[in-house]
Amino acid sequence: MHGLKFGAMVAALLAAGLPAWGETTVLKNVTVIDGTGAAPAPASAIVMTDGKIAWVGPMASLKAPMDAKVRDMSGKFVIPGIIDSHVHVGIMHDVTQDIKYYTRENVEADLGTYAAYGVTAVQILGTDKDIIFDIRKEQRAGRPSNARVFTSGQGEVFKGGYGGVYGLNEMVSTPDEARKSVDIQAAKGVDFIKFWMDDERKTIPVKMTYEVSAAIIDQAHKHHLKAVAHIFYLDDAKELLREGVDGFAHMVRDQPVDKEFLDMMKARGAWQVSPTLSREMAFSLAIMPWLQDPFFTRGVTPGTLDALRGPAREKAVVLGATRFPGLPYEKKVFADMDRTLFQTLENYQAMVQAGVNTGMGTDSGPNGRFPGFNAHEEMQLEVMAGRSPMDAIKSATSDNARWLGDASIGSIEVGKWADLVVLEKNPLDDIRNTQTIAAVYIAGNSVPTIWQTCRDRAAKACTGGATLPVMPY
Secondary structure (H helix, E strand, O other): HHHHHHHHHHHHHHHHOOOOOOOEEEEEEEEOOOOOOOEEEEEEEEEEEEOOOEEEEEEOOOOOOOEEEEEEEEEEEEOOOEEEEEOOOOEEOOOOHHHHHHOOOHHHHHHHHHHHOEEEEEEEEEEEHHHHHHHHHHHHHHOOOOEEEOOOOOOOOEOOOOOOOOOOOEEEEOOOHHHHHHHHHHHHHHHOEEEEEOOOOOOOEEEEOHHHHHHHEEEEEEEHHHHHEEEEOHHHHHHHHHOOOOOOEOOOOOOOHHHHHHHHHHHHEEEEEOOHHHHHHHHOOOOOOOOOOOHHHHHHHHHHHHHHOOOOHHHHOOOOOEEEEEEEHHHHHHHHHHHHHHHHHHHHHHHHHHHEEOOOOOOOOOOOOOHHHHHHHHHHHHOOOEEEOOHHHHHHHHHHHHHHOOOOOOOOOOOOOOOEEEOOOOOEEEEEEOOOEEEEOOOOOEEOOOOOOOOOOHHHHHHHOOOOOOOOO
């Protein structure tokens, strides 16, 4: 008899769509923007149990478990956790980039900063030490409270060419070496393969050959891994598409994309994985208009702020003009940055209008690009390039999850991880409202937001609440 009653109780709970046991938190009276592009749902509630979304729907239908923690979020808006498809972690100390800084402590500090900005998952492109696999394993075995990690380990760099981080990435010069290098990364359990096809605007005399890139792509596919290429030139992008590349990091930036390229992208189902519009903005702007904005200053170190506010920031300290000693780098590269920015925006607009698969990625982490902060700037630039705020949010959530092949994140749906960002203001009214972060959840864990934490403990940088500065673009 008792067994029958117990079974009936369990059946009733399951029928209500709520788990019988577990740690449960309810967010009520919210407007849900689920990340799929569907219309926003006001007067809604979200039930999170043991880190996953157990129920989402109208307040009128909410039946919360009696022991649930209920958070009244009246007037607030909830979007899925932001996914940044192009980052680098652990390689910086203030504005100095060096692989010696890649420690677990530094990596986790960066992942915590991403989380504080509402970036709940990151794809790291080719500059990780093997420490990252331990961090990822621990995350996937439980409920993380830092940004989730997807990694390509050490990306493939052509001998004498551009890419990677000095002292980390092994160089390859032949197809056989390339295949063996891919095998090594695959054996480590990487999520994908990254390689660099660039000569940094012809400032480097060598560039990866097509024979080597073809070997990398083919070997990646033999391991059932996607291959992602850093590119700059249209001709290279077309050749890599012929070779079967799955996606691009950065836009074509040397000239306008043409119909042939757009048709190839669509026919092959290839992705513009990370447009990195904010990267080009970082290199282009002589004045950084957000240097006094608490939304920015709270996420960087004191040394970074000092350097950014110094007179030489855009030439050497931040943007890396001295990383190729002996080359007239500033003259050849930086003088061309404004043109590159506008070409990037135009090509992005053309790809979106053509229906090419596009994600959201920033290339944040190295000099002059800032974890978490740039994700919000990237979405603003997407809107400036013609996308709606809804599409910008979708690119950073469900679209990026689709690229990653991870059906457990990217949208607010039953059964998915409760990776959520709660906002004070409606981002569909103004994409800048993604900055008004009231709460962040990763796997249902409440994590400190950028308004609750600060990497620079100086009062000057850490005071002030959410601001909404005029877009300077």
